[in-house]
Amino acid sequence: GENVEQHPSTLSVQEGDSAVIKCTYSDSASNYFPWYKQELGKRPQLIIDIRSNVGEKKDQRIAVTLNKTAKHFSLHITETQPEDSAVYFCAASIKNAGNMLTFGGGTRLMVKP
Amino acid sequence: DAGVIQSPRHEVTEMGQEVTLRCKPISGHNSLFWYRQTMMRGLELLIYFNNNVPIDDSGMPEDRFSAKMPNASFSTLKIQPSEPRDSAVYFCASSLSPPLNEQFFGPGTRLTVL
Numbered sequence: 166g167e168n169v170e171q172h173p174s175t176l177s178v179q180e181g182d183s184a185v186i187k188c189t190y191s192d193s194a195s196n197y198f199p200w201y202k203q204e205l206g207k208r209p210q211l212i213i214d215i216r217s218n219v220g221e222k223k224d225q226r227i228a229v230t231l232n233k234t235a236k237h238f239s240l241h242i243t244e245t246q247p248e249d250s251a252v253y254f255c256a257a258s259i260k261n262a263g264n265m266l267t268f269g270g271g272t273r274l275m276v277k278p
Numbered sequence: 279d280a281g282v283i284q285s286p287r288h289e290v291t292e293m294g295q296e297v298t299l300r301c302k303p304i305s306g307h308n309s310l311f312w313y314r315q316t317m318m319r320g321l322e323l324l325i326y327f328n329n330n331v332p333i334d335d336s337g338m339p340e341d342r343f344s345a346k347m348p349n350a351s352f353s354t355l356k357i358q359p360s361e362p363r364d365s366a367v368y369f370c371a372s373s374l375s376p377p378l379n380e381q382f383f384g385p386g387t388r389l390t391v392l
Contacts, residue, residue: 264309264311271320
């Protein structure tokens with residue numbers, strides 16, 4: 166089955182700096198890659214996603230890049246703010262496997278004011 | 279729409295007792311997922327239903343766990359008998375069929391087994 170590795174497990178940045186979280190996946194049949202943000206005590210919520218026919222997608226301060234050849238994708242947050250502090254999860258979904266997602270282990274991002 | 283609804287939000291029980299967690303997916307969604315989240319193991323998929331039919335239950339840890347989806351608007355996850363190591367947050371999520379893949383999570387049930 167699919168295996169998703171996520172790095173780093175914790176990341177501390179100064180407010181205003183950029184943050185980058187990286188994930189690798191094992192199954193070349195994966196075609197959908199969402200990123201979820203989970204604030205303390207809350208549910209995971211989708212913040213951005215990318216499909217395998219696109220190399221990059223941007224939404225205001227967040228962007229995701231995908232390298233299908235290398236089987237890795239990354240989340241980029243620019244101009245970080247304290248409210249960006251949360252746990253971020255990447256995930257991958259295999260075509261023809263319905264909507265099943267395999268999640269990475271999560272990255273705890275701390276933005277210091 | 280109220281989103282995915284889960285009950286109870288918190289459950290404290292003693293080892294050996296039966297626990298039933300409930301989920302109401304978003305109306306019109308035909309895929310439903312049960313996840314377990316712990317610090318040690320992260321977010322694990324337990325079981326996935328599509329059109330009320332269990333498609334993949336390979337994540338169900340053992341026979342003490344069972345899940346049902348009797349209709350499109352209701353699902354249960356049952357643990358019997360419960361053990362302290364079952365303590366976790368259990369999330370239910372729902373989605374439409376592909377290619378609309380976004381999963382919407384419920385607020386979760388925090389289970390503590392003493």
